[in-house]
Amino acid sequence: MSIPHEWVVVTGGNRGIGVTITSKLLTCGFGVIALHKTQQKNELLEHLIQQRADALLEYGNCNVGSEEDVQNFFHRSETGGLDLVGVVHCAGVQRKGDSIEDFRSMFETNVYGPYLMTKRFAEYRRIKFPHTIATAIFIGSTSGLHGDTGNALYAASKAGLHRFVTGSLPTYADVLRMNVIICGPVGGERSNMDPDALEFHRKNTPTGRLTTPDEVAHVVAFYIKERHLNLHGSAIALDGARTRHKI
Numbered sequence: 548m549s550i551p552h553e554w555v556v557v558t559g560g561n562r563g564i565g566v567t568i569t570s571k572l573l574t575c576g577f578g579v580i581a582l583h584k585t586q587q588k589n590e591l592l593e594h595l596i597q598q599r600a601d602a603l604l605e606y607g608n609c610n611v612g613s614e615e616d617v618q619n620f621f622h623r624s625e626t627g628g629l630d631l632v633g634v635v636h637c638a639g640v641q642r643k644g645d646s647i648e649d650f651r652s653m654f655e656t657n658v659y660g661p662y663l664m665t666k667r668f669a670e671y672r673r674i675k676f677p678h679t680i681a682t683a684i685f686i687g688s689t690s691g692l693h694g695d696t697g698n699a700l701y702a703a704s705k706a707g708l709h710r711f712v713t714g715s716l717p718t719y720a721d722v723l724r725m726n727v728i729i730c731g732p733v734g735g736e737r738s739n740m741d742p743d744a745l746e747f748h749r750k751n752t753p754t755g756r757l758t759t760p761d762e763v764a765h766v767v768a769f770y771i772k773e774r775h776l777n778l779h780g781s782a783i784a785l786d787g788a789r790t791r792h793k794i
Contacts, residue, residue: 568763611656643697687709709729
């Protein structure tokens with residue numbers, strides 16, 4: 548393994564796009580902690596680590612919207628001596644409803660969770676590694692830019708995530724580089740959209756195709772490997788020009 552001492556946390560790392568991101572980071576030589584409420588193992592990831600004897604993967608049980616869970620996770624990391632160099636905020640909730648419960652669920656996971664994780668991650672770095680730079684990467688959405696008329700609460704939560712990042716840049720600049728990957732609809736075998744919806748989005752993408760999970764993972768890996776660059780506060784629209792097309 549080329550980087551045996553560096554670990555990355557991927558929230559939602561055992562589901563959806565998070566699986567592809569976790570796989571990419573493992574193949575890059577990072578140890579990965581895949582966080583989820585259930586701590587459920589993923590079959591694809593288990594197969595990968597069986598094929599790579601040097602792959603270091605752990606599953607963590609953590610509700611990112613729970614202050615107690617987040618505190619406990621970083622306390623264990625501090626006492627365990629892990630060098631966490633990155634947190635990828637991939638966990639997200641998207642509901643079609645507009646109930647109070649839908650509101651709470653989406654904002655807890657999509658906004659409050661990244662806030663809690665980032666705050667505690669920065670504290671961890673200041674205590675354990677105060678003179679080095681780590682990174683926090685946030686998986687955003689084009690819905691948070693132009694609004695999604697079919698899912699107002701989700702669009703609002705993603706807009707809130709984007710604004711949290713831009714507003715927090717000075718606060719954490721001493722230890723973190725924070726950047727956002729703003730995704731449009733993502734295709735691939737782990738997409739949860741029905742075929743008709745995927746085709747609709749493809750036709751409305753100027754490049755003629757949807758972003759793939761592998762492309763998202765590639766950009767995530769770049770941000771982590773190049774975290775020592777003065778790259779802080781960028782927002783890459785990985786959407787085939789869908790956003791520009793709407794303006």
